[in-house]
Amino acid sequence: MSSANTDTRTRILMAALKLLEADDGSAVRMSDIAKEAGISRQAVYLHFPTRAELLVAATLYLDEIKDIDGRLAASRNAPDGTARLAAYIDAWGNYIPEIYGVARALLAMQATDEAAKLALAERMQAVRHGCAAVVQALGNDGILSPDHSAEQATDILWTMLSIRNWEQLTIECGWSQEAYIEKTKVLATACLVSDEN
Amino acid sequence: MSSANTDTRTRILMAALKLLEADDGSAVRMSDIAKEAGISRQAVYLHFPTRAELLVAATLYLDEIKDIDGRLAASRNAPDGTARLAAYIDAWGNYIPEIYGVARALLAMQATDEAAKLALAERMQAVRHGCAAVVQALGNDGILSPDHSAEQATDILWTMLSIRNWEQLTIECGWSQEAYIEKTKVLATACLVSDEN
DNA sequence: CATGTCAATTTACACAGTGTCAAGCAAAGG
DNA sequence: CCTTTGCTTGACACTGTGTAAATTGACATG
Numbered sequence: 001m002s003s004a005n006t007d008t009r010t011r012i013l014m015a016a017l018k019l020l021e022a023d024d025g026s027a028v029r030m031s032d033i034a035k036e037a038g039i040s041r042q043a044v045y046l047h048f049p050t051r052a053e054l055l056v057a058a059t060l061y062l063d064e065i066k067d068i069d070g071r072l073a074a075s076r077n078a079p080d081g082t083a084r085l086a087a088y089i090d091a092w093g094n095y096i097p098e099i100y101g102v103a104r105a106l107l108a109m110q111a112t113d114e115a116a117k118l119a120l121a122e123r124m125q126a127v128r129h130g131c132a133a134v135v136q137a138l139g140n141d142g143i144l145s146p147d148h149s150a151e152q153a154t155d156i157l158w159t160m161l162s163i164r165n166w167e168q169l170t171i172e173c174g175w176s177q178e179a180y181i182e183k184t185k186v187l188a189t190a191c192l193v194s195d196e197n
Numbered sequence: 198m199s200s201a202n203t204d205t206r207t208r209i210l211m212a213a214l215k216l217l218e219a220d221d222g223s224a225v226r227m228s229d230i231a232k233e234a235g236i237s238r239q240a241v242y243l244h245f246p247t248r249a250e251l252l253v254a255a256t257l258y259l260d261e262i263k264d265i266d267g268r269l270a271a272s273r274n275a276p277d278g279t280a281r282l283a284a285y286i287d288a289w290g291n292y293i294p295e296i297y298g299v300a301r302a303l304l305a306m307q308a309t310d311e312a313a314k315l316a317l318a319e320r321m322q323a324v325r326h327g328c329a330a331v332v333q334a335l336g337n338d339g340i341l342s343p344d345h346s347a348e349q350a351t352d353i354l355w356t357m358l359s360i361r362n363w364e365q366l367t368i369e370c371g372w373s374q375e376a377y378i379e380k381t382k383v384l385a386t387a388c389l390v391s392d393e394n
Numbered sequence: 395c396a397t398g399t400c401a402a403t404t405t406a407c408a409c410a411g412t413g414t415c416a417a418g419c420a421a422a423g424g
Numbered sequence: 425c426c427t428t429t430g431c432t433t434g435a436c437a438c439t440g441t442g443t444a445a446a447t448t449g450a451c452a453t454g
Contacts, residue, residue, distance in 0.1 A: 008401080027309065029440065043402055045442070108308035111301075123287055155370040158293065158385065164361040173352040186344055187353065190387045205430080226411065240431055242413070 009047045011037045013061045017053060027107060030054075032190055056119040059102050066098055071129055081138035082193065086112035086185050088134050089161065092127060093181045096166045103163050124158075131157040139190060145194045153192050160188055202327050206244045207236045210258045213251060218298035226303060227251075249306055249377040253316040256299050263295055269327055278335035279390065283382050285331045286358065289324060290378045293363045300360050321355075335389060342391045357385055 015036035019028045030051055034041040038059045048054035063069070072095075075087035096103075109116035137146040144153060159165070163186070169175045175183070212233035213390060216225045229239040245251035258343055260266070269292075272284035289296040293300075306313035327349045346355070357379070364374045372380070 031440080032443090040403060041441095042404080042443095046402070049442085049443070082325075104308075106303070109303035145387075147387075152380070155372070156380070157365060158369070159362055159365050162361065162365060164247055164359065164365075165356055168356050168359060168361075169352060175354070176351070183345075183349070183353070187388050189385050190342075190344075227413090228411085237432055239414090240435080243430075248412070255423085 001162065004169075006035075008039065008043070010061075012039070012044055012047055012054070013058050016058045017062060017102065020055075020058065020105050050115065052113045052115040052119070055106050055109060055116060059099065059106060059119070060122065062099055062102055066095065067096055071095060075130070076133070078137075081134070081143060081188070083136050083140035084137045085188060085192070086128055089181060089185050089188060092130065092161055093166070093184055094177070096163055097170075097177060100163070104167075108162065113122070124162075128154065128158045128159065132160065135192070143193050145192055148192070157188060158189055160184065160191070205234075205236065205240070207239055209251070210242055210255050213255045214259060214299065217252075217255065217302050247310075249310045249312040249314065249316070252299065252303050252306060252313060256296065256303060256316070256320065259296055259299055263292065265292055268292060272327070273330070275334075275350070278331070278338035278340060279386070281334045282331050282385060282389070285327055286382050286385060287378060289358055290363070290381060293360055293372070294367075294374060297360070297364070302365075304360065311326075312359065325351065325355045326357065328358065332389070340390050342389055345389070353388055354385060357381065357388070 012033060016028070016033045019024045019032055019036055030044055031041045033054070035147065037044070044054070049055060071091045072088070075084055075091050078084035078087045103120075106116050106120050110120050132150075132154045135144065135150050135157060138153070139150055144150070166180060169183075170177060170180050209230060213225070215232045217228055227241055228238045230251070231241045234241070241251070245254060268288045269285070272281055272288050275281035275284045300317075303313050303317050309319050329347075332341065332347050332350045332354060335350070336347055341347070347352065363377060366380075367374060367377050381394055
């Protein structure tokens, strides 16, 4: 039946997420996921033809659970460009640690697997669209730095908000999540908002 | 003989670098390197016990060839903090594309291989030291932004100059190398240099 | 009740890539 | 001439992914 089908599929995804959120995300094997889900390794392949597709499905499932769309959408209600920038950094920046385990596995896979690469690129493009909207709002307020075109400003914000940068600042440099958020707001403002005022 | 030994070892490293600089760096296998060097796969293992150690040796060899130390040292002669920041971004930023192939392979390996991870971390710490020196110079000139401690400023510059950011801006966003260098200078200045003056 | 279907199982296997091991060979140097 | 050094060939173990075939158990429908 379709519901039992969905249950097993969901169990696999939950098992994958649980393991990916543990310390070493990239080392999760199909057999580990199967064991965690309480089914055979081959049964996993009945639901997901490849490891890459399982990981992609896991990220989509995670987005659904965490309601990333709703959280990012909240930043669209901010009254002006500056508030919108801050709200977007809050929403996305605080989302990163929740998806880091899965993202890390996907990030590692993209080096070798084309499917993983495309899936990740697609998801990152969604973030880029959010950045473009923020830049647009800054432009509408007339406070976008004249140093950059809208396109360049989007590239800059998108790069500042990359998962890799979050990883480097929090995990490698030891910044707290709060410090990361606050500093990123300050830096993004310094880079994108014109200072005459 | 020791010289013949060194010759073969060097041939292996040159072969590895040649392949790693080609399009898909992470897919270079031990057998590919052996073939390129004109020796058997097993002979490679006589010189390098693991793939990770070969890659690490390749980066060290590349640094030697490209004289990274000399190039980074040049920035130490800059007259003031601002010039030193610009010189450092010039030196390191223009070095990145030359080592990108090898760096990418090492970056991909660090997800699974502890040796690769440590080697890369060590090399990146060298860059971080350069960043710390630049921040120190800015501090001596009294123009370091009061928003950040010296440590934080170092973390920020180091993160801005990461290979991942170069990759995202030039390869994914399509910026030219010149644009990357110029923009990075502007952004680093906006983030680190206090604007009262 | 018989039949078909569908999920999942077990077992087995193909394949790629890393790393190990053993035997042998060719050249240089005492 | 004999030993050492550097490399070769060939075989093999191991891990992890993905494929395939035969089987079981549940359940629904004629």
